[in-house]
Amino acid sequence: MGESLVQRLTIEGATVRWWQGGREALGGMRRERPESVVCDLRLPDISGEEVFRDIVARPDPPPFLFITGHGDVDQAVRLLRSGAGDYVLKPFEMGDFLKRLASVLPPRQDGAAGVLGVSRPMLAVERTLRRLARGRTTVLLTGETGSGKEVAARFLHGLGQPALPFMAVNCAAIPADLMEAELFGHERGAFTGATQRHLGYAERAGQGTLFLDEIGDLTLPLQAKLLRLLEDRTFHRVGGEEALPFRARVMAATNADLATLVKEGRFREDLYYRVAVIAVDLPPLRDRPEDVRWLLDRFVADTVAATGSDLSGVSALAEDAALAHPWPGNVRELRNRVERAVALSLGPWISPGDLFPERWAETAGADRMPSLEAIRREAEKRHIHRALHLTGGEILATAEALGISRTTLWEKMKKLEIDGRET
Numbered sequence: 001m002g003e004s005l006v007q008r009l010t011i012e013g014a015t016v017r018w019w020q021g022g023r024e025a026l027g028g029m030r031r032e033r034p035e036s037v038v039c040d041l042r043l044p045d046i047s048g049e050e051v052f053r054d055i056v057a058r059p060d061p062p063p064f065l066f067i068t069g070h071g072d073v074d075q076a077v078r079l080l081r082s083g084a085g086d087y088v089l090k091p092f093e094m095g096d097f098l099k100r101l102a103s104v105l106p107p108r109q110d111g112a113a114g115v116l117g118v119s120r121p122m123l124a125v126e127r128t129l130r131r132l133a134r135g136r137t138t139v140l141l142t143g144e145t146g147s148g149k150e151v152a153a154r155f156l157h158g159l160g161q162p163a164l165p166f167m168a169v170n171c172a173a174i175p176a177d178l179m180e181a182e183l184f185g186h187e188r189g190a191f192t193g194a195t196q197r198h199l200g201y202a203e204r205a206g207q208g209t210l211f212l213d214e215i216g217d218l219t220l221p222l223q224a225k226l227l228r229l230l231e232d233r234t235f236h237r238v239g240g241e242e243a244l245p246f247r248a249r250v251m252a253a254t255n256a257d258l259a260t261l262v263k264e265g266r267f268r269e270d271l272y273y274r275v276a277v278i279a280v281d282l283p284p285l286r287d288r289p290e291d292v293r294w295l296l297d298r299f300v301a302d303t304v305a306a307t308g309s310d311l312s313g314v315s316a317l318a319e320d321a322a323l324a325h326p327w328p329g330n331v332r333e334l335r336n337r338v339e340r341a342v343a344l345s346l347g348p349w350i351s352p353g354d355l356f357p358e359r360w361a362e363t364a365g366a367d368r369m370p371s372l373e374a375i376r377r378e379a380e381k382r383h384i385h386r387a388l389h390l391t392g393g394e395i396l397a398t399a400e401a402l403g404i405s406r407t408t409l410w411e412k413m414k415k416l417e418i419d420g421r422e423t
């Protein structure tokens with residue numbers, strides 16, 4: 001039985017260690033920390049109960065699924081009361097065994113959260129931002145255009161007190177001569193046309209966040225004023241006498257290399273060290289394929305919901321094309337492409353040509369109408385991928401969700417070249 005269980009669990013995607021005696025298992029579990037233990041009550045040396053009692057005395061013990069014969073049910077029930085996960089009675093149905101095993105497993109940690117993305121680098125960014133949420137330190141967000149610097153800043157702001165203002169200033173979009181008045185405000189009569197007092201971003205940010213986007217584009221005189229704001233935590237409205245307190249947290253973003261700008265004399269070194277105390281880098285989208293898939297699904301779902309479109313989703317071919325694309329415009333480009341694709345797609349599945357019409361146009365001369373079979377295959381592949389993703393790759397749960405048997409699912413996965421571990 002051990003052999004067939006090992007075989008089956010391996011097919012299900014588990015990493016299995018098989019120890020054939022109780023003592024061997026106890027020794028093995030000193031070195032390895034399994035997520036769960038499948039254990040017969042009767043072992044060649046010590047009993048399954050002894051193994052269990054030894055393991056539960058250790059910190060953070062894994063749940064046990066006991067395998068038991070008719071004669072040992074009372075013992076198994078007693079063990080359940082002592083905290084074992086469950087038991088199955090021999091002889092058992094493999095499906096029942098897998099279900100019980102799945103029910104004793106602790107909830108997966110790796111699929112947890114993921115607000116900004118699900119890839120390893122984005123989960124790391126998210127963890128850093130969660131740590132930074134506790135303080136008020138100035139944070140610099142770096143990364144290519146469209147990689148999500150402002151989204152990350154808003155996320156960080158939201159982790160603190162989201163009801164407080166978040167004031168975003170695009171330093172590249174406001175003309176240099178207006179910038180000071182925009183940032184710090186002005187008094188009535190400060191200059192021609194200043195017919196009344198105007199509160200600047202720094203003042204309107206209150207105790208919330210002042211987000212300075214494209215900070216590398218600030219002129220040198222304004223950089224000096226910003227440095228004073230950060231050091232003295234006070235500012236003056238243009239034309240004003242009074243030093244006003246500045247209480248907001250500053251977050252800045254740039255897609256330029258500030259260190260190079262410092263070397264070239266275009267960015268003040270002292271300001272650089274003030275702003276870049278903590279820098280968080282948003283990796284380009286092409287370096288995080290898991291996020292391409294995830295964002296694709298999210299954006300399609302959002303756009304479909306917002307437009308009332310009856311699209312079913314993204315075809316496997318379109319997904320492949322998206323994974324191969326270098327995404328120079330990063331997440332912004334992905335979002336725009338999805339919105340356009342949803343609007344233009346003849347459906348029910350978004351095709352590569354919907355996402356990348358410029359490439360489709362290049363090859364439009366050829367007869368590239370996909371066959372019905374290819375479309376059906378794609379739809380199946382995509383749907384199975386999605387189901388596997390939702391169940392964390394659990395075959396049994398996926399088959400149930402799709403209304404097919406596990407065998408059919410395996411066959412289809414093999415035929416469609418789906419690797420369950422990639423989901």
Ligand SMILES: Nc1ncnc2c1ncn2[C@@H]1O[C@H](COP(=O)(O)OP(=O)(O)OP(=O)(O)O)[C@@H](O)[C@H]1O
Nearest residue numbers: 116117144145146147148149150151255331332335
């Ligand atoms: N993690 C994310 N989840 C959902 N949408 C995102 C994410 N990151 C970026 N976006 C979307 O991509 C677009 C660009 O994001 P954002 O403005 O944050 O990028 P940026 O790095 O600040 O760009 P720029 O350098 O051009 O200012 C926005 O429409 C945003 O909605």
